[in-house]
Amino acid sequence: xxxxxxxxxxxxxxxxERYYNQNDPEITDYEYxxxxxxxxxxxNANPELILPNSPTHAVGARPVSWGLKHSVxxxxxxxxxxxxxxxxxxxxxMNTGISYNVEPKMDGAAVSLTYxxxxxxxxxTRGDGITGEDITANMRRVKTVPRKIDFKGxxxxxxxxxxxxxxxxxxxxxxxxxxxxxxxxxxxxxSGSLKLIDSDLxxxxxxxxxxxxxxxxxxxxxHAEDMALCKRLGFNINPLNKLCLGLDEVYDHIDAIEKVRxxxxxxxxxxxxxxxxxKRREELGSTGKxxxxxxxxxxxxxxxxxxxxxxxFQVGRTGVVTPVAExxxxxxxxxxxxxxxxxxxxxxxxxxxxxxDTVFIEKGGEIIPKVxxxxxxxRPAYARPxxxxxxxxxxxxxxxxxxxxxxxxxANNACPARIKGAIKQFVSRNAMDIDGFGDALIDxxxxxxxxxxxxxxxxxxxxxxxxRKKLGEKSAAKLIAAIEKSLAQPFxxxxxxxxxxxxxxxxxxxxxxxxxxxxxxxxxxRERLMSVNDVGEKTADMIIAAFHDPDLIELIEKLRxxxxxxxxxxxxxxxQTPITGKSFLITGTLTRPRAEVEEEIRSKGGIxxxxxxxxxxxxxxxxxxxxxxxxxxxxxxxVISEGEYKxxx
Ligand code: IVH
Numbered sequence: 001x002x003x004x005x006x007x008x009x010x011x012x013x014x015x016x017e018r019y020y021n022q023n024d025p026e027i028t029d030y031e032y033x034x035x036x037x038x039x040x041x042x043x044n045a046n047p048e049l050i051l052p053n054s055p056t057h058a059v060g061a062r063p064v065s066w067g068l069k070h071s072v073x074x075x076x077x078x079x080x081x082x083x084x085x086x087x088x089x090x091x092x093x094m095n096t097g098i099s100y101n102v103e104p105k106m107d108g109a110a111v112s113l114t115y116x117x118x119x120x121x122x123x124x125t126r127g128d129g130i131t132g133e134d135i136t137a138n139m140r141r142v143k144t145v146p147r148k149i150d151f152k153g154x155x156x157x158x159x160x161x162x163x164x165x166x167x168x169x170x171x172x173x174x175x176x177x178x179x180x181x182x183x184x185x186x187x188x189x190x191s192g193s194l195k196l197i198d199s200d201l202x203x204x205x206x207x208x209x210x211x212x213x214x215x216x217x218x219x220x221x222x223h224a225e226d227m228a229l230c231k232r233l234g235f236n237i238n239p240l241n242k243l244c245l246g247l248d249e250v251y252d253h254i255d256a257i258e259k260v261r262x263x264x265x266x267x268x269x270x271x272x273x274x275x276x277x278x279k280r281r282e283e284l285g286s287t288g289k290x291x292x293x294x295x296x297x298x299x300x301x302x303x304x305x306x307x308x309x310x311x312x313f314q315v316g317r318t319g320v321v322t323p324v325a326e327x328x329x330x331x332x333x334x335x336x337x338x339x340x341x342x343x344x345x346x347x348x349x350x351x352x353x354x355x356x357d358t359v360f361i362e363k364g365g366e367i368i369p370k371v372x373x374x375x376x377x378x379r380p381a382y383a384r385p386x387x388x389x390x391x392x393x394x395x396x397x398x399x400x401x402x403x404x405x406x407x408x409x410x411a412n413n414a415c416p417a418r419i420k421g422a423i424k425q426f427v428s429r430n431a432m433d434i435d436g437f438g439d440a441l442i443d444x445x446x447x448x449x450x451x452x453x454x455x456x457x458x459x460x461x462x463x464x465x466x467x468r469k470k471l472g473e474k475s476a477a478k479l480i481a482a483i484e485k486s487l488a489q490p491f492x493x494x495x496x497x498x499x500x501x502x503x504x505x506x507x508x509x510x511x512x513x514x515x516x517x518x519x520x521x522x523x524x525x526r527e528r529l530m531s532v533n534d535v536g537e538k539t540a541d542m543i544i545a546a547f548h549d550p551d552l553i554e555l556i557e558k559l560r561x562x563x564x565x566x567x568x569x570x571x572x573x574x575x576q577t578p579i580t581g582k583s584f585l586i587t588g589t590l591t592r593p594r595a596e597v598e599e600e601i602r603s604k605g606g607i608x609x610x611x612x613x614x615x616x617x618x619x620x621x622x623x624x625x626x627x628x629x630x631x632x633x634x635x636x637x638x639v640i641s642e643g644e645y646k647x648x649x
Contacts, residue, residue, distance in 0.1 A: 015027060098276070109162075274294040318499070341371070437482070586620045621641065
């Protein structure tokens with residue numbers, strides 16, 4: 001129980017960071033809510049086990065840079081997924097003369113606007129609900145945000161800033177042609193854009209705002225009155241907002257919004273039901289995190305139905321065999337989908353799906369779509385069961401299914417699919433970062449038997465590469481140079497490159513800093529491993545098992561002989577350096593690669609910030625420093641040159 005609580009806290013904090021700070025969620029809101037609800041239930045049943053850092057006790061994730069305090073905390077909404085929850089909400093809040101506002105739940109980012117004497121003074125992001133980032137300059141550029149209003153005294157309004165679907169598509173098309181990473185959805189695009197420092201660039205993102213609450217006293221007795229006031233003042237109010245009397249009207253309007261959901265020019269993911277009368281809201285109060293007078297109702301994730309033509313089996317780097325649904329191509333949230341994951345054999349059994357079936361697919365947090373349902377009523381006579389292979393589809397080796405796992409694995413360490421996967425991970429950007437080593441070349445060299453493990457990369461010669469049809473002398477020389485350069489990668493990267501289960505980029509960093517070299521790490525006890533903050537029982541066991549695998553031991557030996565670095569350059573001992581605990585941000589071009597300087601800062605206990613804020617200690621300005629430099633100077637932050645940084649380091 002205690003372990004599960006800790007695990008849930010860690011998982012949720014991780015996903016908070018991805019969602020709020022990186023704008024790059026890995027799981028769907030639904031999956032997140034289920035984890036969250038599980039944690040709340042466990043904490044309610046065992047209040048003595050509530051951890052001090054539990055996300056149930058904070059509104060959001062901490063913003064990357066600290067900004068200004070909200071005069072009234074920005075709360076979040078409790079989510080519900082079924083009619084029963086709505087009925088329960090209404091029965092708890094209903095009283096004589098009470099009505100409800102039912103409105104679309106826009107999928108963007110919450111922003112608070114403060115006007116004083118009729119002028120827009122301050123715009124803040126939600127941040128952690130207590131403190132937000134100052135985005136006033138950008139919000140002044142949003143067309144649907146009036147810069148002046150006919151209102152004396154202070155007025156705080158809040159609402160959702162969102163990117164219309166058309167602007168989102170335009171932005172991603174542009175980014176694709178510039179080889180920039182795409183935004184997963186309009187919500188991420190909106191919250192990512194809010195933090196842009198260049199307001200001209202921000203304006204091009206075409207964000208809009210719809211106001212959904214007033215947070216200062218205006219003399220209105222109810223929300224609907226305040227919304228009417230806002231409309232008169234020039235704010236954009238959602239025309240689908242409706243005042244409803246009683247449960248039936250509430251249900252009807254929730255359904256009406258859902259019906260038009262996909263015809264709207266912006267993305268919504270649910271409806272919000274709010275008590276209209278302020279007096280009743282006051283009586284109900286809030287839990288500190290959610291108001292008791294409002295609830296969100298989430299619509300089901302977008303689904304599409306199509307026909308399952310076939311199932312193929314893919315072998316990954318760790319040997320895991322994943323069944324892949326080969327589908328009749330179908331449109332889903334704007335993209336054509338022809339493949340989806342079926343996860344594992346248990347999932348296939350649970351769904352009862354057969355080849356030939358009509359299936360429902362759903363996008364899981366905009367990552368890989370998954371098959372969520374088979375429509376039994378439409379099963380054709382020729383439907384055939386999905387047969388899991390008995391042997392690895394790539395190498396014909398035996399498949400194993402450990403007792404505590406649901407997935408089959410190819411146990412053959414020499415399986416070409418596994419080797420290719422391992423090499424691709426090894427050379428990837430977050431690992432050894434060997435530029436110019438593309439998938440096609442890796443596939444070809446592995447198929448020819450030239451690469452049998454990542455260590456073989458270091459035996460490649462320019463002459464043999466130059467002979468290849470698609471490479472030529474210049475690229476071959478470049479690739480060899482990139483391979484050589486990778487020898488000097490810091491230990492944390494080498495460690496991540498080994499592909500040890502559970503050891504991702506950040507854990508590799510932690511382990512490298514804690515143990516300093518591979519020898520120490522390989523011989524460390526389970527208890528010692530578990531004393532590291534981010535390592536739980538399961539992770540410790542997997543790391544220890546990996547270091548007992550003769551193939552991994554051999555790989556490490558070969559890599560070491562090739563000259564790969566397995567030592568922390570300067571161990572991040574608790575030695576205090578002028579960098580320890582200080583935050584740095586780099587702007588402009590330095591004489592060394594930016595990533596290298598950032599690694600150095602981290603290895604010395606410093607923090608690499610992602611934007612200029614008041615709490616930034618140093619801005620390292622290289623050549624052609626731009627708007628970050630101006631902003632730092634404005635905020636009075638210490639700006640240093642690369643040379644000055646060197647003397648510090
Ligand atoms: S009312 C105290 N109304 O949903 C509650 N929120 O999950 C104030 N949202 O942070 C929120 N559309 O960003 C409200 N019509 C609407 C909304 C809405 C979208 C967002 C908002 C909030 C989040 C809560």
